[in-house]
Amino acid sequence: xxxxxxxxxxxxxxxxxxxxxxxxxxxxxxxxxxxxxxxxxxxxxxxxxxxxxxxxxxxxxxxxxxxxxxxxxxxxxxxxxxxxxxxxxxxxxxxxxxxxxxxxxxxxxxxxxxxxxxxxxxxxxxxxxxxxxxxxxxxxxxxxxxxxxxxxxxxxxxxxxxxxxxxxxxxxxxxxxxxxxxxxxxxxxxxxxxxxxxxxxxxxxxxxxxxxxxxxxxxxxxxxxxxxxxxxxxxxxxxxxxxxxxxxxxxxxxxxxxxxxxxxxxxxxxxxxxxxxxxxxxxxxxxxxxxxxxxxxxxxxxxxxxxxxxxxxxx
Numbered sequence: 001x002x003x004x005x006x007x008x009x010x011x012x013x014x015x016x017x018x019x020x021x022x023x024x025x026x027x028x029x030x031x032x033x034x035x036x037x038x039x040x041x042x043x044x045x046x047x048x049x050x051x052x053x054x055x056x057x058x059x060x061x062x063x064x065x066x067x068x069x070x071x072x073x074x075x076x077x078x079x080x081x082x083x084x085x086x087x088x089x090x091x092x093x094x095x096x097x098x099x100x101x102x103x104x105x106x107x108x109x110x111x112x113x114x115x116x117x118x119x120x121x122x123x124x125x126x127x128x129x130x131x132x133x134x135x136x137x138x139x140x141x142x143x144x145x146x147x148x149x150x151x152x153x154x155x156x157x158x159x160x161x162x163x164x165x166x167x168x169x170x171x172x173x174x175x176x177x178x179x180x181x182x183x184x185x186x187x188x189x190x191x192x193x194x195x196x197x198x199x200x201x202x203x204x205x206x207x208x209x210x211x212x213x214x215x216x217x218x219x220x221x222x223x224x225x226x227x228x229x230x231x232x233x234x235x236x237x238x239x240x241x242x243x244x245x246x247x248x249x250x251x252x253x254x255x256x257x258x259x260x261x262x263x264x265x266x267x268x269x270x271x272x273x274x275x276x277x278x279x280x281x282x283x284x285x286x287x288x289x290x291x292x293x294x295x296x297x298x299x300x301x302x303x304x305x306x307x308x309x310x311x312x313x314x315x
Contacts, residue, residue: 048142048188049227055135060192063135068185070143071150075177079147079154084170087158094159095249101152102242103293107301108145109235110294152242153180191227195220237283240290259285 048067052060086093157176161169198216201209248256259282267278 048146048184049191049224052138052192055138057196059135061189063139064185064189064192066135066139067142067146068181070139071146071185072177072181074143074147074150075154075181076174079151080170080173080177083151083154083158083173084166087162087169088166091162094155094162095246098152098155098159098242099246101148101155102239102246102290103297104148105152105235105239106243106290106294107239107297108148108294109232109239110291110298111301112232112235114298150177152238156242191223194223233287236290236294237287238290240288240293241282241286243293244286244289255289 048064052063055063083094086097154173154177157173158169161172164172195217198213198220201213202217204210204213244256244259247253262285263278263282266281267274270277
């Protein structure tokens with residue numbers, strides 16, 4: 001009886017060790033997968049704060065919470081099952097799917113630049129007017145954009161662990177979805193409420209606290225403006241890089257080859273700074289491709305809109 005009990009305990013210990021090792025493997029794989037999607041994660045974090053501009057400060061956190069729930073729903077209920085099924089039955093479709101999403105990111109980034117240039121004067125005229133934000137419209141727009149970014153994150157992550165068994169892939173992607181959603185929207189919540197923290201500190205009794213609080217309040221508008229610019233740049237860069245790598249995987253090696261050779265040349269010629277400057281070279285090359293592709297798509301969309309407008313006017 002005692003021998004049977006000890007044998008059972010040994011089996012339990014072996015199973016526990018195997019489970020712990022499996023958890024470690026899942027965590028490591030999820031970390032690798034998340035790191036590959038870092039560019040899109042930065043994009044997602046930089047883009048989201050602009051959706052709460054102009055709404056009641058008391059409603060900022062509820063709006064962010066609604067967007068975060070929508071983001072998690074996007075990842076777990078729609079993107080994850082579709083991505084897993086594709087990876088299992090149509091693995092060749094992952095690269096074209098990534099490229100479609102990358103093209104959309106390029107389009108959205110260039111479209112935002114075009115809107116700022118085309119409507120600069122109009123924006124200046126209305127800059128002093130109070131903007132009434134429709135929360136339902138804001139959250140719907142944010143969740144639609146998040147769907148694309150989340151899709152990119154999940155497919156990039158899946159591509160990193162595609163050699164894992166099906167169940168492991170599913171568990172890893174669930175971990176990635178939860179971790180990235182908490183990270184992105186936790187950081188976004190901190191960013192948008194930082195001015196409230198600064199205002200609270202500016203009214204505290206300590207002179208150091210007041211100075212720090214006033215500094216936070218003054219820093220938030222330029223920080224949010226900078227994040228908006230970073231978000232647009234990240235869309236174009238990430239989209240361009242996805243297209244660059246996708247073209248190479250589909251057999252069109254020239255664009256990736258040019259950028260890679262330039263990156264290596266800069267890396268070899270700049271000594272200690274070679275790693276950073278080489279990465280910047282790759283980023284600039286990706287951004288140039290993103291700008292070109294985005295500009296072409298924007299031009300096509302504008303032409304379609306104009307033709308539809310002319311047709312409607314003719315009728």
